[in-house]
Amino acid sequence: MLDSVRLTAFSHGGGCACKLGIAELAEILRYLPTTNHDNRVLVGLDAPDDAGVFQVTKDVALVQTVDFFTPIVDDPYSWGRIAAVNALSDVYAMGGTPITALNLVAWPRDLEFTLLGRVIEGGQDACIEAGVPVIGGHSVDDPEPKFGLAVTGTVHPKEYLTKTSGFAGNDLVLTKPLGMGIITHSIKHGSPPAELVEQAIAVMGTLNQSAAEAMKETGVEAATDVTGFGLLGHLVQMLDGRLDAEVHFKGVPVLAGALDLADHGVMPGGSVRNREATAPVVDEGGTAQHEMAVLYDAQTSGGLLMAVDQTKTSSLMAALTKRGIDGAVIGRLLKGQGRIRVIPE
Numbered sequence: 001m002l003d004s005v006r007l008t009a010f011s012h013g014g015g016c017a018c019k020l021g022i023a024e025l026a027e028i029l030r031y032l033p034t035t036n037h038d039n040r041v042l043v044g045l046d047a048p049d050d051a052g053v054f055q056v057t058k059d060v061a062l063v064q065t066v067d068f069f070t071p072i073v074d075d076p077y078s079w080g081r082i083a084a085v086n087a088l089s090d091v092y093a094m095g096g097t098p099i100t101a102l103n104l105v106a107w108p109r110d111l112e113f114t115l116l117g118r119v120i121e122g123g124q125d126a127c128i129e130a131g132v133p134v135i136g137g138h139s140v141d142d143p144e145p146k147f148g149l150a151v152t153g154t155v156h157p158k159e160y161l162t163k164t165s166g167f168a169g170n171d172l173v174l175t176k177p178l179g180m181g182i183i184t185h186s187i188k189h190g191s192p193p194a195e196l197v198e199q200a201i202a203v204m205g206t207l208n209q210s211a212a213e214a215m216k217e218t219g220v221e222a223a224t225d226v227t228g229f230g231l232l233g234h235l236v237q238m239l240d241g242r243l244d245a246e247v248h249f250k251g252v253p254v255l256a257g258a259l260d261l262a263d264h265g266v267m268p269g270g271s272v273r274n275r276e277a278t279a280p281v282v283d284e285g286g287t288a289q290h291e292m293a294v295l296y297d298a299q300t301s302g303g304l305l306m307a308v309d310q311t312k313t314s315s316l317m318a319a320l321t322k323r324g325i326d327g328a329v330i331g332r333l334l335k336g337q338g339r340i341r342v343i344p345e
Helices: 022-029 076-093 113-130 180-189 194-204 209-218 230-239 258-263 269-281 289-296 310-322
Strands: 041-043 052-055 061-069 097-107 134-141 146-155 171-174 222-225 243-248 304-308 328-335 340-343
Touching: 022 269, 061 076, 061 097, 076 097, 076 113, 076 146, 076 194, 076 209, 076 222, 076 304, 097 113, 113 134, 113 146, 171 310, 180 194, 180 258, 180 269, 209 304, 209 310, 222 230, 230 243, 230 269, 230 289, 230 304, 230 340, 258 289, 269 289, 304 310, 310 328
Parallel strands: 097 134, 243 340
Antiparallel strands: 041 052, 052 061, 061 146, 097 146, 171 304, 171 328, 222 304, 243 328
């Protein structure tokens, strides 16, 4: 009976696509004080990143983040695992090591609690794999299910990464394929082939831990994880108005079947908002619209996007391959003012 419950039917939007858009978030942040009066805050609201960084001692800084969202797939265990993996990724993107996690739960009382148990179990197993103990949490009664984690990690105060510390000439490397938003949107509004759903679940449920290890082993200039703002939205944040980027579409890994779905008009609301917010600084270069849809697609638990010195690119790719990760060089950073040029070939 539990197998017949479609969790995605209880949500207005799935996964990271349910989040507020880039423009909406920017409007909200105007109401928050961004001036930092505490020199222990190494990364805070004055320069928002994937996580905050707070120095505790000369050699230790905390990396703190929180992430939760509505059902991305119908299987409760898979949703829980994906949500946990997604939350942990913010710490990995900052070059940190996650050390503890807290569960965040919103659940309707009229929905079977056994399902929630499976959600929490999925998140727990992801944390066990990452070596991160879940030490508590919080729950509220909510008509729309939501699950995620608050994660604390550590990093040396001089070794954390930010998304905006890249340089002109850096190569851009992506560690997971795109298309998760398109495929999971089709789960909610259609009946995609089972193999498409299975591959999306497998990718979203894969920790970025090994990719982060390769990143730290090689030494990269900047990094972020690709989630709700899509590849181009997160790339715009990396540019920070002081760099341009060149993206070669043919080099971008895409989940099998996602392009075909996009060509048939499948596009989650979060991806539409991403296009509206990001398109003004993007030169699409004649790229087909269904291909652009993938670049704007709101990802959930996507890969790491890294800016690496060209002299280290081959070493990074070897480190990724050694760990079984199919990383891809998708473009490069250039001198500029925050614009992206997409090259179809």
